[in-house]
Amino acid sequence: MTQSAQLLELLTQNQLLIKQTTLPQQNQSPWYIKVLLALAGWLAALFFFGFFAITLIDITDNTVVRALLGLAMLLTAYFILRSPQSEFLEHIGLALSLTGQILIAWALLEHFELKNKEIWLLGAVTQMLLAWFMPSFLHRVFSAFLGAYAFSVFMALVGLPALFSSIIMFVCAWLWLHEFQVKQHIPRFRAMAYGLTLSLIMIKSATTLEWLWREHNDVVSDTHLSQWLDEGLNCLILLYVAVILLKRYQVTFSSTESLFCLAATLLIGLASMQAPGLIAAMMLIVLGFAASHRVLTGLGIMSALYYIAKYYYSLEITLNQKSFSLVILGLTLLILVKGLSLWQQQKLAAGAQTHE
Known part of the structure; x- marks a missing residue:
């Protein structure tokens, strides 16, 4: 039995692969065909919705009718997305769902202000429900992204700006760490993890909620303290990720490797x-490297470069302070890499002497 056959047999025994005599042949379209189909789907949806809006412009003046029409569009999008996979239909369904959400949000804004806490909480819950139930990868990513953003605005409005990024970061880490533990929900977990990852990168840029800080200055009592608390909680979540990965690789916490990794x-x-x-x-880099996930690793590297550049060119602190902080971080990383390399060489040398 070849190595590939052994791997297939092992996956089948663990119920990770359905055993069948012949695998169905799937014709995967090239990426440029998918892009053209996506553009065609959105263009057709825009023409259809434009004609629809002009025809029913008088009816949509009623708030109740607007909300019911939005719900009907969401249900229609759900059944379209449940149909056999087609890039064209998927983007039509996504556009239909987005239009329905806009109509519902428009109806809600007739009775609530934009800075109302309840409407942002309702939006976050609604988007997370859509991310779970809508049978489309793109829709789940989009809904998870919007849900995380709505939740961050809600947390800022209730006076807890130091917590929302840490909560999103923890949920994002948990989803990536447990992506394959629930077999029937792997597509859901992966799509929601992507959406939360993109929202985390956007939220940590600290520029997406500036409209809230400018117009609602009483939300944040001490921005400097909130930033330090936020980063401290993020550091604890990074430790949590390290602990889970050590458990996964069956490294005891009392060992030298574990203590060095945590330190x-x-x-x-x-x-x-x-x-x-x-x-x-x-x-993100650690999670991507641990799972051999190139996209996640690339997102982590690109976001790290962006955050370093943003920090270096920020005007809140002096250039000398920023340079000193980056030098300290760089020296810390170099010392850790060199120490780990020397320790690994000594360990290999000791193992070779033992075998001799």
Whole structure:
């Protein structure tokens, strides 16, 4: 039995692969065909919705009718997305769902203000429900992204701006760490994890909620303290990720490897606290490297470069302070890498002497 056959047999025994005599042949379209179909789907949807809006412009003046029409569009999008996979139909369903959500939000804004806490909480819950139930990968990513953003605005409005990024970061880490543990929900977990990852990168940029800080200054009583608390909680989540990965690789906590890993994680987290977002980027890199996930690793690297550049060109602190912080972080990483390399060489040498 070849190695590939053994792997297939092992996956079948663990119920990770359905045993069948012949695998169905799936014709995967090239990426440029998918892009053209997506553009065609959105163009057709725009023409249809434009004609629909002009025809029913008088009916949509009623708030109740607008909300019911939005719900009907959401249900129609659900059944379209449940149909056999087609890039064209998927984007039509996504556009239909987005239009329905806009109509519902428009109806709600007739009775609530934009800075009302309840409407943002309702939006976050609604988007998370859509991310769970809508049978489309793109729709789940989009809904998880919007739900996380709505939740962050809600947390800021209730006076807890130091917690929302940590909560989103923890849920994002949990989803990536437990992606394959519930077999029937793997597509849901992966799509929601992507959406939360993108929202985390956006939220940690600290520019997406500036409209709220400018117009609602009483939301944040002490921005500096909130930033340090936020980064401290992010550092704890980075430690949580390290602990879970050590358990996964069956490394005992009393071993030298475990203590070195936890100490290095804590040291890197503390050294990165002054640069907002860098801890979250490092977490994405670690998760991507641990799962051999190139897209996640790439997102982590790109976001880390962005956060470093943003921190270096920010005007809140002096250039000398920023340079000193980055030098400390760089030296910390170099010392840890060199120490780990020397320790690994000594361990290999000791093992070779034992075998001799």
